[in-house]
Amino acid sequence: EARGCDVLYAELYTMKLSATLSALSELIGKPVTLLHRGDLEDRSSIIVEEANAKRVGILVGGDCLSATTHISLVLEAKQKAVETRIIHGSSIFSAIAETGLSIYKFGKTVTMPFPDKGSPDTVLRGIEENLSYGLHTLVLLDLDNEKNTYMAAPYAVQGLIDAGMRPDTLVVAVARLGRPGSIIRAGKAQEVASLDLGEPPHSLVFPGSLHF
Amino acid sequence: EARGCDVLYAELYTMKLSATLSALSELIGKPVTLLHRGDLEDRSSIIVEEANAKRVGILVGGDCLSATTHISLVLEAKQKAVETRIIHGSSIFSAIAETGLSIYKFGKTVTMPFPDKGSPDTVLRGIEENLSYGLHTLVLLDLDNEKNTYMAAPYAVQGLIDAGMRPDTLVVAVARLGRPGSIIRAGKAQEVASLDLGEPPHSLVFPGSLHF
Structure with missing residues (x-):
């Protein structure tokens, strides 16, 4: 599909990809231009x-x-009557089923922010709310x-313990889900906080009720 | 990746696919054997x-x-020390973001059963629970x-009204999401119940809080 395009951009700043720009260009057989943070927001009308x-x-x-940025771009295109076509990819939102937890039983997703960008209170509250309905919580990491900075799962869990989470809370940490060498580890928060899970991206799941 | 396999099976009974078996075989350049309902459960050990x-x-x-069947298969393979590799695909669980509703704000997912297989009460309760936390509900259709029978979104909405849902409840119906000619329609339940959305698959979303 990409091969049929006249111009190709790559937006790599909302996630950690294992692919590089040159590998993408080579795979597609066409030059790919990297978009920088904000390009899709500030220069959306040009695109x-x-x-x-x-x-x-x-x-x-x-x-x-x-990501909301991409929805905004589609809306802007629709407003200007520019035809769009969306090709869905695989996502952590369904890949998380690899933990064995039913994808039907996930509640609201929350993001754990870096300390200088926000407080972990929203995360604790989100987990608690979902838990009160027996639902699992997917926690994405800032x-x-x-x-080139990605929050590691053990760091995030330690941050949550520091913010008041019980150290014996059950948590599942995943690293590089959907890629070769992915890791899934379940344990008490205090144990997970000292794991080495290797390269990013990492995510966390706090299971809700495990009975049906 | 499929081309590197010695044997290929296709499991097409848990969803409505636009692809046919012969088109799959042709695309891959290898014969593909169709699995029938229950094959993955009853004959999993053979596979x-x-x-x-x-x-x-x-x-x-x-x-x-x-689907739980596929998780069971992976678990059985792990128990027998047979190496598995999972390649994630795109899914309604993230594609539903095309409605413009934030993927972060979805609660538990529920499935609307055919009348002879179950009651819509679970669906009504699921929507209500999610709503009480301001969360959206994705309703998958039986x-x-x-x-070759697929529940249509208008039929499902009528079933929910008959089961006690208010006719002016806001609902978003989607058809063939992620494929050419997909449709997204929002409206009151009583309006959506009389729409013609064309070919399956269809799904519904009941929005929770639309304010942040």
Whole structure:
């Protein structure tokens, strides 16, 4: 599908990808231009204008509409009557079923922020709310792709313990889900806080009720 | 990846696929054997044994671990020390973001059963529970692939109204999401109940709080 485009952009800043830009270009057989943080927000109208005349493809990691930026772009295109086509990819939101926890039983998803960007209170409250209905909670971990900084699962769990989570809370940590060498580890929070799970991306799941 | 397998099976009975078996075989360039309902459950040990000696690929629609049958198969393989590799696909669980509703704000998912298989009460209760936390509810619709019968969204909405849902409840109906010619329609339940959305598969979303 990408091969049929006149112009190709890649948006790699909302996730940690194992693919590089040159590997993408080689695979597709066409040059791919990297978008920087904010390009899709600040320069969206330029891209939509371009798509008026040409077939413009934007490659993103994961499923393309999980991030609000991409939904905004589609809306802007629709407003300007520029035709869009969405090709869904695989996503942590369904891949998390690899933990063995039923995808039907997940409640609201929350993101654990870096300390300078927010408090873990929202995360604790989200887990508690879901738990009160017996639902599992997927906790996504903050990242700063331009600084090449990704929150590790053990670091996040320690942050939650420091914010008041019981150290014996059951937690499942996953690393590199859907890629070769992925890891899934369940244990008490205090144990998971001292694991080494290797390269990012990592995520956490706090199971709700495990009985049916 | 499928091309590298010695034996290929396709499991098409848990969803409505637009692809046919012969189209799959042609695309991959290898014969693909169709699995019938129950094959993965009743004859799983035969398939796992076969995978001991050969590279066996099982093609499924959607993301491969959203159905419990597939998780059971992976567990059985692990118990018998047969190596598995999971390749995640795109799924309604993240594609539903195309409605514009944040994927972070979905609660528990429920399935609307055919009248002879269950009551819509679980669906009503699931929507209500999610709503009490301001969360959206994805409602998947029952199907019987061997009988080529798929529940349509308007039929499901009428069933929910008959079971006591208020006719002015806001609902979003989607049809063929992620495929060409997909449709997304929002409206009051009583309006959606009389829409013609065309071919399956259909799904419903009952929005929770739309304010942040």
